[in-house]
Amino acid sequence: MRFLLVEDNTELAAAVVERLMLDGHVVDHAPDIQTASDFTATTSYDLILLDIMLPDGDGRTFLSRHRQQTGSTPVIVLTARSEVTDRVTLLDLGADDYMVKPVDFSELEARCRAVMRRRGGVAQNLLRLGDLRFDSLSGTLKLPDQDIQLRPRELRLFEVLAQTPGHVFSKSTLVERLFSYDEDVTDNAIEVYIARLRRHLEGSSVRITTLRGLGYKLEVT
Amino acid sequence: MRTPVAHGSLRRRLLMSLLASAALLAVVVYFVVQSVARQVAQDSQDNVLTASALSILDSARLSNGEISIDLPYSALSMLDSLSDERVFYAIRLERVFLSGYADLPSAAAGRDAPNTPAYLSTPFLGEEVRLATVRRRVSTDQGQRFLEVSVAQTLSGQKQALARISRSAMAIGAGFFLLSVILAGIIARSAIRPLDRLTASVSRRGPKDLRPVAAPVPSEMVPLVSSLNSFMRRLKQSLLRSEDFIAEAAHRVRTPLAVVRTKAEVVERTSTDPETRKAVRDMIRAIDDSSRTAGQLLDHAMVTFRLDQLTGEEINLHRLVADTVERMRPTTELKDITLTATGKTALGKAALDTAFGNATDTDAAFIMGDPILVQNALHNLLDNAVKYAPAGADVDVTLKRMSLDNGQYARVSVSDTGPGFGDADLGLLPKRFARGANTQAIVGSGLGLTIAKEVVEAHGGRLQIANSQGGGACVSLLFPLSC
Numbered sequence: 001m002r003f004l005l006v007e008d009n010t011e012l013a014a015a016v017v018e019r020l021m022l023d024g025h026v027v028d029h030a031p032d033i034q035t036a037s038d039f040t041a042t043t044s045y046d047l048i049l050l051d052i053m054l055p056d057g058d059g060r061t062f063l064s065r066h067r068q069q070t071g072s073t074p075v076i077v078l079t080a081r082s083e084v085t086d087r088v089t090l091l092d093l094g095a096d097d098y099m100v101k102p103v104d105f106s107e108l109e110a111r112c113r114a115v116m117r118r119r120g121g122v123a124q125n126l127l128r129l130g131d132l133r134f135d136s137l138s139g140t141l142k143l144p145d146q147d148i149q150l151r152p153r154e155l156r157l158f159e160v161l162a163q164t165p166g167h168v169f170s171k172s173t174l175v176e177r178l179f180s181y182d183e184d185v186t187d188n189a190i191e192v193y194i195a196r197l198r199r200h201l202e203g204s205s206v207r208i209t210t211l212r213g214l215g216y217k218l219e220v221t
Numbered sequence: 222m223r224t225p226v227a228h229g230s231l232r233r234r235l236l237m238s239l240l241a242s243a244a245l246l247a248v249v250v251y252f253v254v255q256s257v258a259r260q261v262a263q264d265s266q267d268n269v270l271t272a273s274a275l276s277i278l279d280s281a282r283l284s285n286g287e288i289s290i291d292l293p294y295s296a297l298s299m300l301d302s303l304s305d306e307r308v309f310y311a312i313r314l315e316r317v318f319l320s321g322y323a324d325l326p327s328a329a330a331g332r333d334a335p336n337t338p339a340y341l342s343t344p345f346l347g348e349e350v351r352l353a354t355v356r357r358r359v360s361t362d363q364g365q366r367f368l369e370v371s372v373a374q375t376l377s378g379q380k381q382a383l384a385r386i387s388r389s390a391m392a393i394g395a396g397f398f399l400l401s402v403i404l405a406g407i408i409a410r411s412a413i414r415p416l417d418r419l420t421a422s423v424s425r426r427g428p429k430d431l432r433p434v435a436a437p438v439p440s441e442m443v444p445l446v447s448s449l450n451s452f453m454r455r456l457k458q459s460l461l462r463s464e465d466f467i468a469e470a471a472h473r474v475r476t477p478l479a480v481v482r483t484k485a486e487v488v489e490r491t492s493t494d495p496e497t498r499k500a501v502r503d504m505i506r507a508i509d510d511s512s513r514t515a516g517q518l519l520d521h522a523m524v525t526f527r528l529d530q531l532t533g534e535e536i537n538l539h540r541l542v543a544d545t546v547e548r549m550r551p552t553t554e555l556k557d558i559t560l561t562a563t564g565k566t567a568l569g570k571a572a573l574d575t576a577f578g579n580a581t582d583t584d585a586a587f588i589m590g591d592p593i594l595v596q597n598a599l600h601n602l603l604d605n606a607v608k609y610a611p612a613g614a615d616v617d618v619t620l621k622r623m624s625l626d627n628g629q630y631a632r633v634s635v636s637d638t639g640p641g642f643g644d645a646d647l648g649l650l651p652k653r654f655a656r657g658a659n660t661q662a663i664v665g666s667g668l669g670l671t672i673a674k675e676v677v678e679a680h681g682g683r684l685q686i687a688n689s690q691g692g693g694a695c696v697s698l699l700f701p702l703s704c
Contacts, residue, residue: 009476009480011480012476012479012480012483015480015483015484015487016483018483018487019483019486019487019490022487022490022491053472080471080472080475080476080479081468081471081472097548100475100516101475101476101478101479101512102475102478102479102481102482102483102508102509102512103479103482103483104482104509104555105483105486106555107551107552107555110551110552110554110555111551113551114550114551151557151559151613152553152554152555152556152557152558152559153554153555153556153557153612153613154557155554156554156555176489176490178555179555179556180552180555180556181502181505181506181509182506182509182556182608183556183612184502
């Protein structure tokens with residue numbers, strides 16, 4: 001995905017850019033509203049991460065201007081201020097979500113996907129893989145003979161794997177993307193969820209294969 | 222908070238001093254009227270006595286050096302006419318008793334003035350009498366002599382008259398007092414009225430209205446009003462400053478934490494050494510701990526600040542609950558927690574309908590309050606539930622209307638299938654920084670329930686904490702319904 005990060009603290013911006021690039025995203029950094037406006041005028045982004053306190057004005061100004069210019073790019077606001085006061089105005093101004101710094105990047109990814117799901121509509125949220133259909137909005141796997149309601153983490157795991165079928169994900173990558181830092185987990189924790197998904201996928205043309213020492217990938221046969 | 226009352230009410234003090242003065246004046250009026258009346262009564266009796274004595278004196282005839290007195294009927298009848306009084310008289314010629322009551326004293330004894338009448342009040346024959354004595358120089362064969370006539374009259378009639386007058390005086394005094402009471406009441410009210418008006422204009426204001434008082438007031442109150450205005454100006458500045466301060470403090474605390482946390486995540490992702498990764502994960506948890514605590518402290522400060530100036534607006538509780546639940550969903554997904562919301566709702570968004578099932582408008586729950594605070598309270602409950610419930614648990618949010626103690630309430634319950642509060646004293650949990658049993662391994666500040674409790678109580682509701690029967694915690698916010 002292509003991100004635009006609007007953040008005036010250079011140290012934080014550098015760290016966030018580095019962190020997002022680890023997940024394979026492309027990130028442009030704008031230190032102020034002016035640069036951000038220039039970027040959005042020329043480039044199309046999948047998501048804008050917007051700080052509120054900026055040197056040349058309030059992030060809310062950018063947000064409302066962006067929305068007035070029919071910019072439909074989803075915006076997640078990163079605020080360092082009190083959640084209590086900022087919340088309402090932010091959402092009123094057209095932010096899709098907001099997060100309080102410091103940001104847990106697993107949560108950021110979860111929120112991004114939630115935003116995408118909300119904005120996508122029914123058509124885009126329906127993924128076809130072989131004889132299987134997957135509705136990410138309701139979290140259901142539609143097999144030829146039955147519907148299976150996935151639990152949250154199974155849903156996330158399937159989404160990650162199904163995004164790029166054939167791509168190999170290491171255990172640690174999957175753990176990063178599925179678990180928050182609250183839990184003290186080892187990489188092997190992922191095996192439980194892989195096993196559950198495999199059970200759900202039985203009888204379909206989709207399966208998860210293990211590449212010893214490397215990780216897992218989703219295959220459509 | 223009750224304001225201590227010093228020296229009672231101003232109106233009562235004013236009324237009391239006015240009434241005390243009026244009572245004093247009434248007593249004075251009573252005595253003055255009475256003494257004037259007595260004087261007048263005595264003067265008129267004296268005049269009658271004098272006239273009577275003079276008419277006796279006038280009837281004295283001197284023939285051949287002999288004094289003959291023909292006691293005129295009119296002389297005594299004018300006294301009789303007054304009332305049932307007894308009348309005495311004595312006629313003396315130069316201290317020599319001639320006629321009448323020999324024992325009757327003379328009021329002119331020891332006085333030389335020949336022609337002015339003299340008066341005396343004295344007991345006589347067991348009764349109080351008033352006595353008038355007149356003299357006239359007459360020529361007898363022994364030369365110039367004083368012929369002296371004393372007329373006395375008992376005082377019972379006058380006493381009766383005086384008693385009557387006393388009663389009138391008392392009635393006048395009482396009437397005077399009564400009139401003063403009414404006037405004092407009116408005066409006290411009109412004197413206090415500007416103060417009442419000021420009080421009303423200040424207390425009518427909303428909690429956020431810190432404009433100066435502009436209503437005209439009497440000159441004595443101008444210093445009070447200008448102090449009040451200057452106080453409000455300072456309060457306004459201080460409120461603005463504390464709002465800015467909280468926002469600024471949050472910014473200052475969270476930005477460096479964000480830098481550290483992000484860099485730590487990068488290290489955790491790029492390092493291949495399991496030891497290092499474990500250490501960095503611990504570090505990130507510690508950062509989350511402090512950022513969460515800092516956040517809750519600042520939230521608590523902001524909540525306290527907003528509660529101080531709580532304004533009511535109508536809140537669609539269903540929508541608020543649904544929004545808050547939706548906002549929480551990505552966080553719960555990370556912990557594989559299934560978050561559900563049940564309850565009949567009136568939601569517009571299709572996406573939220575899935576959260577709450579099919580909704581009907583008739584069951585809408587509206588409450589009055591500050592939506593930001595209510596949302597924050599609910600967010601804290603959800604945050605707690607997600608924090609303390611183990612991965613794979615279920616968290617359920619229920620919204621229900623219910624009756625309690627003759628009131629209609631909306632109850633928002635957050636229940637989880639986690640470990641519950643254990644054996645901790647449930648009543649102590651909403652205390653600041655108190656935490657339940659079995660929470661050692663989990664990041665937390667212990668402020669979440671405090672905030673929720675303060676918010677719900679400021680809205681006239683209450684917080685209920687319980688361990689569910691099947692294990693797990695159940696915390697409910699009860700808000701009085703506005704319709």
